Amino acid sequence: MKNYIKLHISVLLAGFTGIFGKLIRLNEGLLVFYRLWLAFIILGVLFFIVRKFPKENLKDTLKLMGVGALLGLHFLLFYGSIKYANVSVGVVCYSLVGFFTVIFEPLIEKIKFCRSDLCYSLIAVLGIGLIFNFDTGNRFGIILGVLSAAVFALYTIYNKVIDKPSKSMLFYELGGGALFISIIMPFYLYFNPVKSLLPSYSDFGYLLVLAFFCTIGLYILHIQVLKVISPFTVSLCGNLEPLYGIGIAMIFLGEAKELNASFYIGMVLILSSVFLQSFMKNKSTGKCLASDN
Numbered sequence: 001m002k003n004y005i006k007l008h009i010s011v012l013l014a015g016f017t018g019i020f021g022k023l024i025r026l027n028e029g030l031l032v033f034y035r036l037w038l039a040f041i042i043l044g045v046l047f048f049i050v051r052k053f054p055k056e057n058l059k060d061t062l063k064l065m066g067v068g069a070l071l072g073l074h075f076l077l078f079y080g081s082i083k084y085a086n087v088s089v090g091v092v093c094y095s096l097v098g099f100f101t102v103i104f105e106p107l108i109e110k111i112k113f114c115r116s117d118l119c120y121s122l123i124a125v126l127g128i129g130l131i132f133n134f135d136t137g138n139r140f141g142i143i144l145g146v147l148s149a150a151v152f153a154l155y156t157i158y159n160k161v162i163d164k165p166s167k168s169m170l171f172y173e174l175g176g177g178a179l180f181i182s183i184i185m186p187f188y189l190y191f192n193p194v195k196s197l198l199p200s201y202s203d204f205g206y207l208l209v210l211a212f213f214c215t216i217g218l219y220i221l222h223i224q225v226l227k228v229i230s231p232f233t234v235s236l237c238g239n240l241e242p243l244y245g246i247g248i249a250m251i252f253l254g255e256a257k258e259l260n261a262s263f264y265i266g267m268v269l270i271l272s273s274v275f276l277q278s279f280m281k282n283k284s285t286g287k288c289l290a291s292d293n
Contacts, residue, residue: 003224003225003228003229004225004229004237006221006224006225007221007225007229007234007237008237008240009221010218010219010221010222010225011237011238011240011241011244012244013213013214013217013218013221014094014214014218014238014241014244014245015091015241015243015244015245015247015248016213016214016244016245016248017078017210017214017218018078018082018087018090018091018245018248018249019087019245019248019249019252019253020206020207020209020210020214021078021079021082021083021087021090022082022086022087022249022253023206024199024203024206024207024210025200025203026194026199026203027083027192027194028076028079028080028082028083029076029181029185029188029189029192030185030189030194030197030199031079031207032072032075032076032079032181033178033181033182033185034199034204034207034211035075035207035210035211035215036072036075036174036177036178036181036215037178037182038207038208038211039174039211039212039215039216040171040174040175040178042211042212042216043167043170043171043174043216044171047167047171054165054167054168054171054172055168056164056168056172060162060164061172063162064162064164064168064169064172064173064176065172065173065175065176065179066176067155067158067159067162067169067173067176068172068173068174068175068176068177068178068179068180069176069177069179069180070151070152070154070155070158070177071152071155071173071174071176071177071219072176072177072178072180072181073151073180074148074151074152074155075177075181076181077144077145077147077148077151078090078094078144078145078148078152080141080144080148081093081141081142081144081145081148082141083141084138084140084141084144085138085140085141085142085145086138086141086249087245087246087249087253088242088245088246088249089132089138089141089142089145090141090145090148090245091241091242091244091245091246091249092128092131092132092145092242092246093128093142093144093145093146093148093149094145094148094149094152094238094241094242094245095124095125095127095128095149095238095239095241095242095270096125096128096145096146096149096150097149097152097153097156097235097238097239098120098121098124098153098232098235098236098238098239098273099121099122099124099125099149100149100150100153100154100235101121101153101156101157101231101232101235102114102117102118102121102232103153104153104154104157105157105231105232108154108157108158108161109157109160109161117232120236120273120276121232121236121273123269123270123272123273123276124236124239124269124270124273126266126269127239127265127266127267127268127269127270127272127273128242128266128270129266130262130263130265130266130269131242131246131262131263131266131267131270132266153231153235156222156226156231156234156235157231159222159223159226159231160226160227160230160231163227166220166223166224166227167220169223170216170219170220170223173219174215222234236273239270239273240270240271242270243267243270243271
């Protein structure tokens, strides 16, 4: 129960990340650049204060930094989706993480493909389609959102595969993500020029909150629960993020003021996919559903 509470807290925190993507006026590349470096530096300072700096061998460090590059790419695509469309589009597309996880996990972990998992994720996909109401007005934002979901599914699976302390994993993953974004940033800014590279005072304040609570706090919880809960279950519960994100966007940004029947039906389908999967897992742990042990 404790780990499921952590999981849902992390999903709630994730629901706020889209709001910051809209509030921060930097483009998606600079936003991710500052988010990752600030989170990496803050976490490093915290380790220095408690005198428990994480140490890994070179091989494991490179693995963790490679996974961190996936995290950085996910951030870039996710905020690109929000910038080119809106918060609702970005967070709704994120719900496809469960669908991609059920496809990628058997290939990466060499386990049996589970049809029941696919059925649960397809229910969520149908719900996403209804919430989205088959909107084609933000096609590029949708494409970026779908790609961000696929990349995050890979990130989630590889975090499960690598067995290291959660804080140590996050530190090196943030470093890898920050380094990856730094390498591609000159090329990114060449094709997406900006007037200023520095954030405003308000943007910097938002970035600090985003880095500390919605990056360090969120991903420590995320990595911790992946040690005891299957990637598919984590991804499926992540389908609640659009509901949180859209609700928060309605309150703070005035998005999605007019919710039609499609939204409510889609919301019920997404919730059903989460609770049905959880119920069946508790009822039958011997099935092909991924084990939480």
